[in-house]
Amino acid sequence: MxxxxxxxxxxxxxxxxxxxxxxxxxxxxDEVVVGIAINIRKTPLFSTEERIALIEQSFPGxxxxxxxxxxxxxxxxxxxxxxxxxxxxxxxxxxxxxxxxMANMNRKLNASIExxxxxxxxxxxxxxxxxxxxxxxxxxxxxxxxxxxxxxALKAKFNTD
Numbered sequence: 001m002x003x004x005x006x007x008x009x010x011x012x013x014x015x016x017x018x019x020x021x022x023x024x025x026x027x028x029x030d031e032v033v034v035g036i037a038i039n040i041r042k043t044p045l046f047s048t049e050e051r052i053a054l055i056e057q058s059f060p061g062x063x064x065x066x067x068x069x070x071x072x073x074x075x076x077x078x079x080x081x082x083x084x085x086x087x088x089x090x091x092x093x094x095x096x097x098x099x100x101x102m103a104n105m106n107r108k109l110n111a112s113i114e115x116x117x118x119x120x121x122x123x124x125x126x127x128x129x130x131x132x133x134x135x136x137x138x139x140x141x142x143x144x145x146x147x148x149x150x151x152x153a154l155k156a157k158f159n160t161d
Contacts, residue, residue: 003028005085005116006078008035008070012044013150014054015132017124021089022065024118031064033081038071045133045157057149075110086115091125136160 005025011018011034025032034055036048046054048069055067070077078086086106088099096117103115120127127145136142136154143151154160 002030003085004031004033004081004083005029005087006033006035006074006081006083007087007089008037008074008077010039010042010044010129011036011051011055012046012129013132013146013154014051014058015124015127015129015146015150016144017089017091017120017127019058019147020121020124021087021118022059025087026062026064028116029085029087031066032087033066033068033083035074035077036067036069037074038069046153050153054150054153058147073109075106075113078113079110084113086113088115088117089120090117091120091128 005028007022007025009018022032022034036051038048044051052067052069059065074086078084086103088103090096090099099115099117103117106113106115124145132142132145132154137158139158139160142154146154
């Protein structure tokens with residue numbers, strides 16, 4: 001039986017922390033679906049199409065990685081997709097409380113779907129997409145936090161050098 005995990009998030013933008021979780025997820029699971037959550041309450045910097053392209057460019061030729069979008073409850077999406085595992089990354093202890101609440105709620109909604117947590121590498125503990133966008137917006141360098149193609153996309157969005 002093929003084991004597929006869904007790694008949900010906004011990925012606005014993709015960071016090396018995300019990439020680390022995806023790479024490690026691919027070592028554990030047969031397939032990883034990066035599920036870009038569509039949240040009408042948020043206005044992303046990058047369009048859905050741009051985020052899909054940035055993620056796919058980071059994993060050229062990796063046929064075990066799928067990038068999709070979803071709306072609504074994550075467990076409903078996972079169930080429709082036939083996935084039994086939600087993959088989540090933890091940066092620091094502060095992430096754990098929120099992630100534990102989400103995992104327990106998801107378990108209440110659908111007990112057949114498990115949540116697996118992976119710790120982000122130490123070098124990426126402090127990195128968040130929001131922080132990357134804020135630094136990039138003011139012309140700061142984020143080349144150590146994102147792949148080169150994402151760095152260029154950020155510079156283009158903010159008209160910075």
